[in-house]
Amino acid sequence: MIVNSSALKRSAAFMFLLVLVAGPVLVFLGPANAASHSAYQTSRKNAGTPNSSQVVRDSSGQIISYGNNSITYTAPSAALEQLGHALYLQNCATCHGDKANGVPADGTSGAYPNLIGVGPATVDFWIESGRMPAADPRSVQAARHVARLNHKQALAVAAWVNSLSPSLPLVPTPHLNHANVSDGAALFALNCAACHTIEGSGDALAASTYAPSLRNIPAFQVVEAIRTGPGNMPRFTGNLSDKQVNDIVKYVTTEIQHPNNPGGFGLGGLGPVAEGFVGLALGVGLLALLGYWVGERD
Amino acid sequence: MSEKTSRTPVSLQSVRESDPHLQPAAKNPIVVERVIALNFIAAMLSFVGFLWAYIVNAQAWKLGATFGGGMTFLGIGLIAWGKYLMPRGPFVEERHILSSTQDERNAMSDAIVKRGGGVIQRRKFLGGLLGGSMALVGAASIWPLLRSLGPLPKGTLFHTDWRKGSYAVDQSGRRIHKNDLAVGSIVTVFPEGKQNTDNGQAVDQTVIIRISNEDYTTQKGRESWAPHGYVAYSKLCTHLGCPVGLYEQQLQLLVCPCHQSMFDVTNGALPNFGPAPRPLPQLPLYIDANGYIRAQSDFHEPVGPGFWERS
């Protein structure tokens, strides 16, 4: 059998090019698509029961607050529900639907999350971190912004959404003076550093999702994020006690957000990558330039 | 013996002090001298500052600034002196011929081959025995040093401490109850009693993730391994052993932070991206009568990265 070598070379080159082109294309189409398929289908079963004492109920048996000397969780006042409903219709209904069930006016079910039964802490977190109302509903992950609704307005929306199907967890208030920053450091390293990095800078995750930087987040939002697990973040319910969550919050709001940096400029908290650039450019580069002065040019 | 000429002929010429080669290179030596003096003075002040900063236990940056600054000034002054004020040259020296003559080379070879080699030639048998002894000296010197370094691997890499009925505990030793986890939760667990041991942390580390039962794809032979959506995988990445602690609950991926291998949590931790070649070994779980999560047995395969003996 005579093999036509030039045809073989041509087909080999074609296959190579095909792989070169197909690779990135498949990547763009593949996992990203898989992500969007189940991006908003968060299950709310067993969203976590209060593992603390001092439960206070109102006359109809609804839980108004619960907690301990580490964190107190409070339901938004029922008086805010009317204001909340109005704000909801203005800011949220376009996507999440008039009935907050994730079915917008044009009827595309499943495109946006169903908010019924998510609990006040979830709603409060998304609104007060500025992620909702979403600046770009089509982006893979909503980014932190300056919040469009203030604290009271956010609680109002949370109150109304919660009234549809009262749920937990409630809006937390951590008591940082009872927290132990050393325990918080150890817990942070085990549970949080894998995504947010040990210095809290945040980093890119799979398929355009990312773990955000922790430098700008107020204390109560840290509790909300830990307890509700927003987006791709896992939720930590019974396996972290309120004391442990309080410790983590203290560590985040002190060491992570206000690092002492006794060694000088922190170089962005990016670790050896930044250090390498500085060492090579500033260190070797500067010394090579000085060597240029010391030596001759010819 | 013939007189060997010196390797580098030392020049014996004299020059006058006013020779242009000996003059400073600077156009204005006095000005340069003043600049160098300023540098030296600044260096001395910096070093005094360093000593003072040390005595008063000042912050690290003050210590470093004074020390580094002093060294820099000193260096600039000394270099400037050498470059601008010292004899500007240029000077030349001849390269001596490195190599010896062919006769000298032959003499060396003769010494090795004839004098030394001749000895061995005459006593070949002894030479052979000497060679054998030297080889064994080498082995006797090296072998204890190397072999005592560590235990033989044997079966160590094939087992963890998980056993039938092991309670899953967190790092503080608390047993994990099924109600501790909501859907979308993750916890790092160890077999009870091993959470503070070296081996426990390094080898036994396991993650339990609770996913909703509908999302879970049951693999053949593993039908009972993930009761009610509580699924456990070894936390050791099958690529290079980093703890796979990064869980994305909507994408249902366990991502390894080291080299970004991604494992599908709903389907036996199959890797779908990145360099990891094998799925994370799954720990068969059951939930006992009191609701605690326990292991059915050890992992069914070695955990962690690949190695030669891993079949």
Place this chain on the structure above:
Amino acid sequence: MSEAVATKRAKREALGPYGRVGNVINELDERLGIAKGGRTFLDKIFPDHWSFMLGEIALYSFVVLLATGVFLTFYYIPSSAIVTYHGSYLPLQGQHVTQAYASSVDLSFGVRAGLLMRQMHHWACDIFVGSIVVHMARVFFTGAFRKPREANWTVGLTLLILAIGNGFLGYSLPDDLVSGTGLRIAYSIMESIPLVGTYLAFFVFGGNFPGTSMIPRFFVLHVLVIPLIILGLVGAHLFLLVRQKHTQFHGPGRTENNVVGSPMFPVFMAKTTGFLFLVAGVIGLLGAFAQINPIWQFGPYDAARISYAVQPDWYMGFLDGALRIFPAWSFHSFGHTIPLEVTIPAVVLPGIIFNLAFAWPALERKLTGDNAMHHLLDRPSFRPKRTAAGAAVLAFLIILFIGSSTDVIANFMHLSLNSVLWGMRVLTFVVPIITYPIAYYLAKEMQRAPGAGKRKTANVVTRSATGEYIAEAAPAYAEDVHHELEATPVPTFIEPEQSSDNGVRTAPR
């Protein structure tokens, strides 16, 4: 009065024309015979080109490493025993950590100047390896590795490997979360080697990972064994350099049989000692103002913990990048596994690169058929093939190095992590392949441009009274007059210009 002067003069004359120094030399030479060799040594000529200073950056940063390292060894405790931290850093209070970690944190916060020493030591290491690489590139691109200097090339390459290894061991000693992760990876790489991997890993680490032998052993290697070898090899490197004399570029008065430059004493000694201080100064300033390796923020190493955005120090980056981008190919049959996805990027790849580098002088001799001695350097543009090949290999290594920060790149540029990885996989092949022809043609173009890379002299344009423009080359700086003089041998004796009656020499400043 004149009696005192006369006595002083008599005493001075009794000492001889060179005073006390002369006496010392005479005494030493009687016993050791150092005069002739010493004079030869002081007369040694060093060529002055600025690119020859790069090796000195490496040498002097090693000196800083030794000095700061000795300081650190007095306070660091190389033990994996668990202690409770009771120092001044609150977030670690009461935690159970290894003594190695606790002593490193105490070094940073409890020992005066400890943090500065730690940071200077770490910056000096980054600069040490960086300057070795830059120096090696200079040697490569100018052909200084050619006969008779192949041995020096081999010594230098071995120094690079030892420097990288010692740096890795050194930053793993504090036993913090980031470096401990690197050790786990090193363990798995060792484990992956076919046939002997598990034995090698168990022997080097004293058992399964992490064990308790790892830190003490690496301490001995890092502080004693490898620095001794490095010291010996640096000595050999410098000895060869002095014996074979330094190479030099082409230029006026320079041939294959001479060396033109400054004498060792006093000029070169002044400049090189000044450069030592400069290197120490820059490292000191970096140690003061730029925080490096904040181990207190990382926390102690715990085998179940991990941080994201963890890269090794830059000189290991090419390995990390190779590990990230290599596909998940694992060979598994006949009851055995060869994890190619580990062995190829982490064992085979550096093996190929370093073996290629070791073999390069012989390879180039074979390819060019050039067996002559070379003491004059090539300008890189005049050897386009060598320059292009070196540029391509460097580009490959740089792409791998960039590949170790795929997650940081994806985060900064808001790209999908998956696409960044695929992009790096493509770039690893494409960039070196296009670098070769680009470098080749650039070099050829530079050859054709007269005076490329040479210092330009200005033209001074004057206008005469009648309106003519006259352009002349500007007068050279006094410093450049150096090159207008013909090189002469170092003078043996300097004769005074004039002397007054009472023996006082005057000389022009």
